[in-house]
Amino acid sequence: MQAIKPIIWDGEILQLLDQRMLPEEEIYIQCRSVSDVVGSIKDMVVRGAPAIGVAAAFAMVLAARQITCADAGEEAAPVSSDGLLEHLEEAAAYLKESRPTAVNLSWGVDRMLGLTRRLRDASPDKILKEMNIEAENIFREDIDCNKKIGDWGAQLIRNGSTVLTHCNAGALATAGYGTALGVVRSAFFGGKKIAVFANETRPFLQGARLTAWELQKEGIPVTLIVDGAAGYFISSGAVDCIVVGADRIAENGDTANKIGTYMLAVLARENSIPFYVAAPSSTIDISVSSGEDIVVEERSADEVTAVRGTSLAPAGIEVKNPSFDITPSRLITALITEHGITFFPTREKIRQLVREMKGPKDILPK
Amino acid sequence: MQAIKPIIWDGEILQLLDQRMLPEEEIYIQCRSVSDVVGSIKDMVVRGAPAIGVAAAFAMVLAARQITCADAGEEAAPVSSDGLLEHLEEAAAYLKESRPTAVNLSWGVDRMLGLTRRLRDASPDKILKEMNIEAENIFREDIDCNKKIGDWGAQLIRNGSTVLTHCNAGALATAGYGTALGVVRSAFFGGKKIAVFANETRPFLQGARLTAWELQKEGIPVTLIVDGAAGYFISSGAVDCIVVGADRIAENGDTANKIGTYMLAVLARENSIPFYVAAPSSTIDISVSSGEDIVVEERSADEVTAVRGTSLAPAGIEVKNPSFDITPSRLITALITEHGITFFPTREKIRQLVREMKGPKDILPK
Numbered sequence: 001m002q003a004i005k006p007i008i009w010d011g012e013i014l015q016l017l018d019q020r021m022l023p024e025e026e027i028y029i030q031c032r033s034v035s036d037v038v039g040s041i042k043d044m045v046v047r048g049a050p051a052i053g054v055a056a057a058f059a060m061v062l063a064a065r066q067i068t069c070a071d072a073g074e075e076a077a078p079v080s081s082d083g084l085l086e087h088l089e090e091a092a093a094y095l096k097e098s099r100p101t102a103v104n105l106s107w108g109v110d111r112m113l114g115l116t117r118r119l120r121d122a123s124p125d126k127i128l129k130e131m132n133i134e135a136e137n138i139f140r141e142d143i144d145c146n147k148k149i150g151d152w153g154a155q156l157i158r159n160g161s162t163v164l165t166h167c168n169a170g171a172l173a174t175a176g177y178g179t180a181l182g183v184v185r186s187a188f189f190g191g192k193k194i195a196v197f198a199n200e201t202r203p204f205l206q207g208a209r210l211t212a213w214e215l216q217k218e219g220i221p222v223t224l225i226v227d228g229a230a231g232y233f234i235s236s237g238a239v240d241c242i243v244v245g246a247d248r249i250a251e252n253g254d255t256a257n258k259i260g261t262y263m264l265a266v267l268a269r270e271n272s273i274p275f276y277v278a279a280p281s282s283t284i285d286i287s288v289s290s291g292e293d294i295v296v297e298e299r300s301a302d303e304v305t306a307v308r309g310t311s312l313a314p315a316g317i318e319v320k321n322p323s324f325d326i327t328p329s330r331l332i333t334a335l336i337t338e339h340g341i342t343f344f345p346t347r348e349k350i351r352q353l354v355r356e357m358k359g360p361k362d363i364l365p366k
Numbered sequence: 367m368q369a370i371k372p373i374i375w376d377g378e379i380l381q382l383l384d385q386r387m388l389p390e391e392e393i394y395i396q397c398r399s400v401s402d403v404v405g406s407i408k409d410m411v412v413r414g415a416p417a418i419g420v421a422a423a424f425a426m427v428l429a430a431r432q433i434t435c436a437d438a439g440e441e442a443a444p445v446s447s448d449g450l451l452e453h454l455e456e457a458a459a460y461l462k463e464s465r466p467t468a469v470n471l472s473w474g475v476d477r478m479l480g481l482t483r484r485l486r487d488a489s490p491d492k493i494l495k496e497m498n499i500e501a502e503n504i505f506r507e508d509i510d511c512n513k514k515i516g517d518w519g520a521q522l523i524r525n526g527s528t529v530l531t532h533c534n535a536g537a538l539a540t541a542g543y544g545t546a547l548g549v550v551r552s553a554f555f556g557g558k559k560i561a562v563f564a565n566e567t568r569p570f571l572q573g574a575r576l577t578a579w580e581l582q583k584e585g586i587p588v589t590l591i592v593d594g595a596a597g598y599f600i601s602s603g604a605v606d607c608i609v610v611g612a613d614r615i616a617e618n619g620d621t622a623n624k625i626g627t628y629m630l631a632v633l634a635r636e637n638s639i640p641f642y643v644a645a646p647s648s649t650i651d652i653s654v655s656s657g658e659d660i661v662v663e664e665r666s667a668d669e670v671t672a673v674r675g676t677s678l679a680p681a682g683i684e685v686k687n688p689s690f691d692i693t694p695s696r697l698i699t700a701l702i703t704e705h706g707i708t709f710f711p712t713r714e715k716i717r718q719l720v721r722e723m724k725g726p727k728d729i730l731p732k
Binding site: 023024166197199200201202203205208209212213216221222223224225226227228229230231232233235258259260261262263266267269270296304305307308309310311312313314315316317318319320321322325326 | 389390532563565566567568569571574575578579582587588589590591592593594595596597598599601624625626627628629632633635636662670671673674675676677678679680681682683684685686687688691692
């Protein structure tokens with residue numbers, strides 16, 4: 001069951017579903033080089049922390065192909081393993097710069113680099129072959145991981161619930177299936193009656209264009225609202241819980257996610273409904289102590305002042321366009337990873353989660 | 367100093383600045399009849415509670431002209447005063463239906479009706495003449511009232527402050543000057559260093575198109591952000607206070623205002639900054655006990671799924687588009703009217719405000 005395929009890999013070309021064109025058109029961008037992938041990440045052809053991580057892993061294979069394979073579009077001179085590794089280190093640095101907040105990008109690149117360093121003594125052909133296997137593993141593991149997140153999270157969703165979500169933490173944000181929407185999928189296809197409110201998620205409208213499209217496509221009831229209307233529906237009792245994804249989770253549980261997430265967490269607390277973060281454990285970055293240390297990407301003013309070429313604001317207006325905000329862990333009811341459910345995440349619980357990678361010892365609600 | 371003129375009246379034709387076309391084009395719609403004005407209110411050519419109230423008052427004059435003046439575009443048969451009054455009662459009912467939430471609309475219409483009822487024994491010509499004077503008074507009083515609101519409110523704005531506002535409670539939302547932006551104007555032109563964050567205010571983008579334009583035009587520093595980014599800037603300490611307008615204030619102080627206002631009040635409380643509502647006392651509706659009794663207008667899905675003809679969402683998607691939300695009075699730091707500042711509004715304080723119409727006895731902060 002993978003109706004929606006944001007990332008297709010055939011061993012030579014990485015095809016990325018152009019998410020800027022959805023829902024009107026389903027077009028794939030063909031990436032043959034690292035710079036093709038970097039461009040696609042920067043321009044949000046591919047977006048969503050896990051999907052960026054997977055795309056970056058394949059980009060590392062493309063980087064290797066570029067200097068080892070004559071068919072890769074460049075004149076490939078015979079290269080040594082050392083030369084290949086040097087080239088890959090450069091490609092890794094280039095990839096990591098493409099978007100600063102989502103940690104899965106670094107995670108995917110570093111996992112590929114780690115493999116190549118271990119294979120330093122192997123032939124370039126062997127390294128390339130193993131890289132291809134590793135990237136495909138990362139792809140498959142992401143889907144498996146999402147399904148586990150979905151199945152854990154579904155236990156938190158009561159039959160008859162209305163779930164509010166923000167941005168797109170769906171199949172389109174991952175290799176497939178989704179994190180926050182994975183929870184929705186598992187609950188829905190597990191037989192529960194579920195409805196979703198999707199925040200449109202300005203400025204890039206991932207909710208309107210992607211989440212609405214994805215859920216509509218699979219027959220999951222979805223209602224689109226503007227971001228400012230979330231409070232209206234939450235306070236009127238129409239929302240039972242909020243589930244969002246994450247771009248980076250600090251060691252203390254503070255979570256960076258799409259701009260607008262923090263206000264939902266505050267509204268959830270004010271109105272006594274649970275606020276859940278669903279994300280693979282690769283989103284946890286224990287090198288970051290708290291949310292204050294997370295770099296928040298600022299994107300172009302154009303995203304705010306125009307939509308698809310249609311101007312929305314006076315010329316020359318000053319704009320601030322932070323792409324993410326930080327939700328403090330004290331506002332998070334539970335963190336849902338592939339390892340289980342961590343209620344009221346704290347530094348200690350997240351350290352344990354990362355250390356054991358077996359899941360927290362919290363008891364699930366009956 | 368009335369650089370921005372949303373409403374122009376020459377005694378025969380009501381010209382409304384078409385706010386759907388701003389900021390690109392400054393075009394006036396010529397209204398010669400009640401139905402012209404009703405159409406303009408419904409389609410948001412004119413919007414903002416006070417501006418709608420003023421436009422509706424002039425619409426009543428147009429209604430009278432339609433059956434008393436041969437030059438008003440209809441074949442005006444001689445009409446009796448009773449016939450005129452009957453016609454005006456019908457026009458009033460028609461006008462009041464055009465938008466349900468803003469109370470100023472009913473207020474403006476009822477004030478005109480009250481005048482005509484008192485003049486029942488006068489000639490149709492006399493009634494028309496007095497109606498014209500009354501509507502012009504309503505127009506002038508609105509601007510005077512806004513300036514008083516501005517001057518009271520400015521006392522709450524410290525030098526060097528950054529004020530966040532939502533929607534457009536500016537000159538464009540009133541006869542001129544504005545309520546929330548009246549406070550900003552009074553503070554700014556009173557010599558204080560002020561900067562404004564303007565929420566773009568989806569779906570109709572009054573912040574991006576109107577507030578940004580209005581402030582830019584007068585040289586008041588303004589930064590445009592998406593609605594979901596308000597929490598980011600509030601929690602990071604970049605916002606000193608929030609000032610918004612109101613469409614209807616219940617007797618207990620609960621306030622209906624543009625969708626997205628409630629979340630700002632919750633964010634203000636969470637982050638310990640003041641949340642101010644600036645509105646003329648005509649916005650208070652003591653016939654409504656609390657926010658629960660305020661009718662919230664639902665507008666068309668098209669406002670959410672498309673911007674100026676550009677589609678933003680998949681075809682056939684379910685949409686909810688409430689135009690307002692209710693901020694409970696417990697989240698309101700102060701209500702600023704032309705009569706003064708009512709800190710922590712309660713039913714008792716609002717009853718007193720309405721009864722005395724002299725302003726509450728609260729002491730201003732030093």
